[in-house]
Amino acid sequence: MVDVARHARVSVATVSRVLNTPERVAPDKSEAVLEAVRKLEFRPNLAGRTLRAARTRTLGVVLPTLSHPVFAECLHGIEATARERGYSISIATTGYEPAQEHQASEILLQRRVDAMVLTVADARHSRVLDKLDAEAVPYVLVYNQLGRRHRRRSTVSVDNRAAARQMVAHLIGLGHRRILMLAGNVRQSDRSRQRLQGYGDAMRAAGLTPLAPIELAFMAPDAAVHLGDAIRSDAPTALFCSSDQLALLAIRDLAALGLAVPADISVAGFDGTSLSALMVPPLTTVVQPSIALGRAAVERVIALLDGARIAQPTVLTHELRLGATAAPPRP
Amino acid sequence: MVDVARHARVSVATVSRVLNTPERVAPDKSEAVLEAVRKLEFRPNLAGRTLRAARTRTLGVVLPTLSHPVFAECLHGIEATARERGYSISIATTGYEPAQEHQASEILLQRRVDAMVLTVADARHSRVLDKLDAEAVPYVLVYNQLGRRHRRRSTVSVDNRAAARQMVAHLIGLGHRRILMLAGNVRQSDRSRQRLQGYGDAMRAAGLTPLAPIELAFMAPDAAVHLGDAIRSDAPTALFCSSDQLALLAIRDLAALGLAVPADISVAGFDGTSLSALMVPPLTTVVQPSIALGRAAVERVIALLDGARIAQPTVLTHELRLGATAAPPRP
DNA sequence: ATGAAAGCGCTAACAT
DNA sequence: ATGTTAGCGCTTTCAT
Numbered sequence: 001m002v003d004v005a006r007h008a009r010v011s012v013a014t015v016s017r018v019l020n021t022p023e024r025v026a027p028d029k030s031e032a033v034l035e036a037v038r039k040l041e042f043r044p045n046l047a048g049r050t051l052r053a054a055r056t057r058t059l060g061v062v063l064p065t066l067s068h069p070v071f072a073e074c075l076h077g078i079e080a081t082a083r084e085r086g087y088s089i090s091i092a093t094t095g096y097e098p099a100q101e102h103q104a105s106e107i108l109l110q111r112r113v114d115a116m117v118l119t120v121a122d123a124r125h126s127r128v129l130d131k132l133d134a135e136a137v138p139y140v141l142v143y144n145q146l147g148r149r150h151r152r153r154s155t156v157s158v159d160n161r162a163a164a165r166q167m168v169a170h171l172i173g174l175g176h177r178r179i180l181m182l183a184g185n186v187r188q189s190d191r192s193r194q195r196l197q198g199y200g201d202a203m204r205a206a207g208l209t210p211l212a213p214i215e216l217a218f219m220a221p222d223a224a225v226h227l228g229d230a231i232r233s234d235a236p237t238a239l240f241c242s243s244d245q246l247a248l249l250a251i252r253d254l255a256a257l258g259l260a261v262p263a264d265i266s267v268a269g270f271d272g273t274s275l276s277a278l279m280v281p282p283l284t285t286v287v288q289p290s291i292a293l294g295r296a297a298v299e300r301v302i303a304l305l306d307g308a309r310i311a312q313p314t315v316l317t318h319e320l321r322l323g324a325t326a327a328p329p330r331p
Numbered sequence: 332m333v334d335v336a337r338h339a340r341v342s343v344a345t346v347s348r349v350l351n352t353p354e355r356v357a358p359d360k361s362e363a364v365l366e367a368v369r370k371l372e373f374r375p376n377l378a379g380r381t382l383r384a385a386r387t388r389t390l391g392v393v394l395p396t397l398s399h400p401v402f403a404e405c406l407h408g409i410e411a412t413a414r415e416r417g418y419s420i421s422i423a424t425t426g427y428e429p430a431q432e433h434q435a436s437e438i439l440l441q442r443r444v445d446a447m448v449l450t451v452a453d454a455r456h457s458r459v460l461d462k463l464d465a466e467a468v469p470y471v472l473v474y475n476q477l478g479r480r481h482r483r484r485s486t487v488s489v490d491n492r493a494a495a496r497q498m499v500a501h502l503i504g505l506g507h508r509r510i511l512m513l514a515g516n517v518r519q520s521d522r523s524r525q526r527l528q529g530y531g532d533a534m535r536a537a538g539l540t541p542l543a544p545i546e547l548a549f550m551a552p553d554a555a556v557h558l559g560d561a562i563r564s565d566a567p568t569a570l571f572c573s574s575d576q577l578a579l580l581a582i583r584d585l586a587a588l589g590l591a592v593p594a595d596i597s598v599a600g601f602d603g604t605s606l607s608a609l610m611v612p613p614l615t616t617v618v619q620p621s622i623a624l625g626r627a628a629v630e631r632v633i634a635l636l637d638g639a640r641i642a643q644p645t646v647l648t649h650e651l652r653l654g655a656t657a658a659p660p661r662p
Numbered sequence: 663a664t665g666a667a668a669g670c671g672c673t674a675a676c677a678t
Numbered sequence: 679a680t681g682t683t684a685g686c687g688c689t690t691t692c693a694t
Binding site: 001002012013015016017020044045046047048049050051052053 | 689690
């Protein structure tokens with residue numbers, strides 16, 4: 001900066017002003033500074049700026065994984081929006097392990113991110129969120145959704161329970177009575193729990209008895225076994241899966257068990273990742289607008305940074321995509 | 332840090348040493364400092380450290396998009412490895428636009444990332460890479476692959492040309508003669524070009540005449556039209572696509588044209604994203620080890636930071652996954 | 663409108 | 679082994 005100042009025959013203070021508050025500097029000086037910047041290829045060092053201004057213009061992002069397309073697409077929306085708004089992002093993943101949530105957030109806090117966008121296992125009980133609250137670091141949760149009693153935290157999500165209810169109601173409408181839910185880890189994941197509730201809502205509303213869900217750890221290798229057992233004992237005619245990934249896994253394993261989808265058994269998913277639309281037959285699933293969720297989360301977190309109060313949860317509309325993996329049961 | 336020093340009754344220098352070179356400080360003092368750190372919940376401010384040490388322990392990552400599973404998985408490997416090695420990452424995407432490559436790299440350079448991992452459109456002609464060379468910023472390319480004459484740049488990739496050749500040879504082995512290639516933007520993407528070369532190699536090796544490829548811009552909306560035209564004029568019995576995404580798109584559009592895969596026409600892809608394995612029927616494709624590519628890229632870039640010279644390109648082994656979308660042509 | 667100078671939090675050279 | 683201190687690059691009072 002000293003070089004630039006010398007080159008433009010002004011002080012470093014003026015250089016700084018040109019870069020930050022150009023309106024407060026005379027046009028001719030401004031011009032000279034800008035030219036010096038170009039000529040010397042000056043690139044402000046963010047560390048200096050951060051140290052002094054106590055702002056990094058960086059958003060921290062904590063997500064369970066990037067291998068799952070839902071989160072990858074969300075990150076895509078986050079990154080694009082952050083860039084448009086002049087922020088960059090720093091990311092850390094947790095691999096679905098609550099212990100890692102703490103480590104991930106510490107790394108980002110050490111970088112002094114201005115705010116965070118995160119998906120945690122359970123938004124109601126989270127040491128990390130408690131910490132962020134205590135340290136007054138603004139944050140917005142994506143995908144996580146909170147009940148009426150926990151509205152202290154800013155969330156951006158779809159209505160998981162309602163979406164699950166609608167999808168299960170759709171299966172019931174097709175004529176299914178024995179519908180089995182394939183859930184993620186219900187104890188750890190609030191979304192899994194909400195979708196399970198939605199499943200129960202729909203079943204009971206139709207006068208049906210909910211079946212005990214199969215709980216699968218993320219990417220469980222023994223999924224096929226559990227699935228086989230459950231199919232023998234419950235004889236379901238439809239499977240409602242709490243993610244597309246689980247649905248694809250189920251379809252594959254059903255094929256191995258000699259069951260055709262949807263002829264022998266129907267399968268519905270949740271997420272609506274772009275690839276699930278391209279597969280043949282296209283997956284019947286609940287479409288979450290992942291990119292839009294990421295976008296909205298960044299917009300909200302920037303609003304918080306600009307002094308907004310925590311508002312109502314942002315609930316984006318989901319959509320039932322009636323693909324071709326769910327059909328009426330065999331008579 | 333002053334607080335911590337006061338609390339532990341030592342100087343700030345000792346606090347710094349405990350944090351950076353613990354072996355150079357007496358155990359009792361070290362203990363005292365650590366306790367003060369815990370008690371005061373001291374979190375070193377990276378900006379101060381960066382400013383002084385001129386190192387951020389941050390890796391910049393530039394990728395075309397995060398919506399494409401191949402890059403998302405690669406990023407997953409990058410993030411995990413970086414974390415293990417004590418680095419964090421800062422990402423920027425380019426949306427496949429060379430102009431944005433420049434912008435993305437500038438953002439990261441402004442953050443003073445220690446090094447970069449990137450995928451560019453064309454590694455042979457890249458203003459961004461020229462700039463990084465000029466500024467002596469270490470970097471490693473992922474997915475990009477360079478010919479013998481351009482080995483100045485560090486790359487981590489599969490052998491795109493050989494992989495394409497093998498896949499096309501496999502199709503020829505099944506009995507196909509009229510094989511059409513669906514390529515990305517050949518002019519802009521070096522990988523697309525290499526895969527097209529591999530296609531040509533295999534065709535000529537079998538005494539067949541390569542057909543002119545269909546070039547599709549990324550996520551082209553008019554893909555169906557071009558595909559329909561080409562199928563009418565070339566009457567191919569197999570399609571070799573330069574990405575899984577293109578393959579899925581093709582399969583969907585073929586269905587719309589009344590063509591069944593693989594009964595009427597075979598389709599092979601390239602990438603081996605995890606979802607392409609789960610679809611029914613599973614996609615016949617070239618599997619790139621995306622997570623391992625990301626891991627290897629980070630290992631190499633850290634080696635460069637530690638003073639290693641640019642070595643031979645790292646070529647990871649691909650794999651042909653013989654799914655069920657390619658079969659012998661109708662007699 | 664502009665400049666001089668203090669100081670953000672940290673590390674490392676130097677002194678002890 | 680430990681302390682003192684300069685200074686990394688920037689922004690922001692405070693003067694002028």
